[in-house]
Amino acid sequence: MIRVPDVPNGRLSDAWRACVGTGRLDLALRRDYQDSLALLQRDIGFRYLRGHGLLSDGLGIHRPYEWQGTRRTHHSFTYLDQVLDACLGLGIRPFLELGFMPSAMASGEQTVFWWKGNVTPPADEKEWTDLVRATLSHLVDRYGADEVRTWPVEVWNEPNLTAFWLNADEQAYHRLYEATAHAVKEVDAELKVGGPAVSPGADGWLERFAEFAERRDVPVDFVSRHAYSSGPAQHVPFVVHQTLAPASDLLDQFAEPRRSLEGTRLAGLPVHITEFNSSYRPDNPVHDTAFHAAYLAPVVAAGGDHADSFSYWTFSDVFEETGIPTALFHGGFGLLTHRQLRKPTYHLYAFMSRMGEEQLARGDDHLVTRHADGRVTVLAWAPVDPTGRTPGPDRHTLRLSLPAGTAPRGEAFVRRSSVDEERGNAYTAWRHMGGPRSPKPGQLDVLHEASEPARAHHRLPVEDGRAELDLTLARHEVTLVELTPVDDETPPWWDERRLLGREVP
Known part of the structure; x- marks a missing residue:
């Protein structure tokens, strides 16, 4: 950690x-x-x-x-x-x-x-x-x-x-x-x-x-x-x-x-x-x-x-x-x-371009910054083998303990964007297509879609003003993680268990 x-x-x-x-x-x-x-x-x-x-x-x-x-x-x-x-x-x-x-x-x-x-x-x-x-x-x-x-x-x-x-x-x-x-x-x-x-x-x-x-x-x-x-x-x-x-x-x-x-x-x-x-x-x-x-x-x-x-x-x-x-x-x-x-x-x-102005930490596989409004951003990358003798590791793990706002307890909203060998990678999609030298309009649409980064969202608990972030990166992945303190405005009567009309005690 x-x-x-x-x-x-x-x-x-x-x-x-x-x-x-x-x-x-x-x-x-x-x-x-x-x-x-x-x-x-x-x-x-x-x-x-x-x-x-x-x-x-x-x-x-x-x-x-x-x-x-x-x-x-x-x-x-x-x-x-x-x-x-x-x-x-x-x-x-x-x-x-x-x-x-x-x-x-x-x-x-x-x-x-x-x-x-x-x-x-x-x-x-x-x-x-x-x-x-x-x-x-x-x-x-x-x-x-x-x-x-x-x-x-x-x-x-x-x-x-x-x-x-x-x-x-x-x-x-x-x-x-x-x-x-x-x-x-x-x-x-x-x-x-x-x-x-x-x-x-x-x-x-x-x-x-x-x-x-x-x-x-x-x-x-x-x-x-x-x-x-x-x-x-x-x-x-x-x-x-x-x-x-x-x-x-x-x-x-x-x-x-x-x-x-x-x-x-x-x-x-x-x-x-x-x-x-x-x-x-x-x-x-x-x-x-x-x-x-x-x-x-x-x-x-x-x-x-x-x-x-x-x-x-x-x-x-x-x-x-x-x-x-x-x-x-x-x-x-x-x-x-x-x-x-x-x-x-x-x-x-x-x-x-989405990183913050303050640098909090930098290592061999990560950079952590903070914006003026308190948002914390993490750029992380998987190690590579520039010799080509190996393909590089299938998985790379990283565990960070991050400052996550002024409140001692609560939750942080996590937004993650990633590119790797498959995701956010139009080149891979183009190779799967057979490498068309002049892609047709429909193929170009597919390639533009394939060039979009993968995106995921979840929450992390905040204890003593910190959030523990576990990252697993795929081969040659570069990922951006943005953490924002959650100001929960959910009304007290909201209950996901009732979405299909079930009675909840």
């Missing part, structure tokens, strides 16, 4: 909901994208949205032309305005990532992804900084300086990888960062700019970034990096499989920037994990499973100990880095599939 204290041990960090990732930004022009984002915000409510492609050709901001024999540049914000208006209208702000290179400005032809984001430095640094200044000046003019000052500005994405930056040239990235950061500050000195948005395995990049920033007196307002826990990809047609490190490896990666930057000029700056997930592949079926929710539950519960934000990559399977998906469930990064089917990891986040 774990006795949960009455006194909180601090506020529950909300770093888990500070930001979420997205496919390239011009996808936000699509109706299914906006429908998915609306559902996400209704059930969870993230504060910021980060994605690639702000300056790529898809949004069409950089538009060079010739006039009277001279090459000139026009900056068009038609699509950008529509994207940001849609996001802001749904209560989510942009976490601006400056990239990739507009093709007409690029120094080379190397691209990444199916949609061909150019990853080479600018052919003309001034043309690049003009673009940065024009874009941010437009945003300040349209949305106001006070608002845009709350939008972090990140310079590029994973420059330590040759796929995302020509030759992973560190010195070239430092030159790009320096020119870009000064351009950002020229628009408004209070805009927040940072980087270097490196991937796992970027040994020494953060330390050298700090040295460079100090040596050159370059503005840095926050530090960013990414975190993934998967091994090399094993390819089969349209899908990959990968080994996984224990989930604690992700927490170690979250903590790495503060360790690496201790004693540097960048020590103490906000740390943003601007991408994280288990697998770095958008076609790994592990993303669709109940295992994934249980695997990530301790990361979501504890990540705020190590970073100011950690952004799940991504909120939706409306995402095309490796091409147009070939099936409804295809291993996409999203919390939601196309057609807004909620995956088990979506419910993990939705459960977190």
Whole structure:
């Protein structure tokens, strides 16, 4: 029995909901994208949205032309305005990532992804900084300086990888960062700019970034990096499989920037994990499973100990880095599939959104909080075996002694919501259906029904102001339990035994 204290041990960090990732930004022009984002915000409510492609050709901001024999540049914000208006209208702000290179400005032809984001430095640094200044000046003019000052500005994405930056040239990235950061500050000195948005395995990049920033007196307002826990990809047609490190490896990666930057000029700056997930592949079926929710539950519960934000990559399977998906469930990064089917990891986040502000306890398999009105909430998860050598335990039990209100005696109303291998799991239902690549309307209705968490209700006795909660979790289950003191208003003449007209002594 774990006795949960009455006194909180601090506020529950909300770093888990500070930001979420997205496919390239011009996808936000699509109706299914906006429908998915609306559902996400209704059930969870993230504060910021980060994605690639702000300056790529898809949004069409950089538009060079010739006039009277001279090459000139026009900056068009038609699509950008529509994207940001849609996001802001749904209560989510942009976490601006400056990239990739507009093709007409690029120094080379190397691209990444199916949609061909150019990853080479600018052919003309001034043309690049003009673009940065024009874009941010437009945003300040349209949305106001006070608002845009709350939008972090990140310079590029994973420059330590040759796929995302020509030759992973560190010195070239430092030159790009320096020119870009000064351009950002020229628009408004209070805009927040940072980087270097490196991937796992970027040994020494953060330390050298700090040295460079100090040596050159370059503005840095926050530090960013990414975190993934998967091994090399094993390819089969349209899908990959990968080994996984224990989930604690992700927490170690979250903590790495503060360790690496201790004693540097960048020590103490906000740390943003601007991408994280288990697998770095958008076609790994592990993303669709109940295992994934249980695997990530301790990361979501504890990540705020190590970073100011950690952004799940991504909120939706409306995402095309490796091409147009070939099936409804295809291993996409999203919390939601196309057609807004909620995956088990979506419910993990939705459960977190119903937790209280005060943290009472946290363990290897549970998190306990309390709301301002006295309601106690428990998030619990079953342990997983990330090696895959075993399926994980069939059952996992947890016994908690919980504070349950101010009255010494009485009862607590218990509301429980759960997802596991069978319940709240559209992926399992889809597999039982035979994995239809394009489910018919009736099948989609069944899958939406299958994605609903299992729900149960009962009462617990309260003795000495505490309730004893026994939980049995199925394999890979994530469950949310909410306890509310019962104020019983049942009239004295009510008797369930009389429902069928029986006489009761």
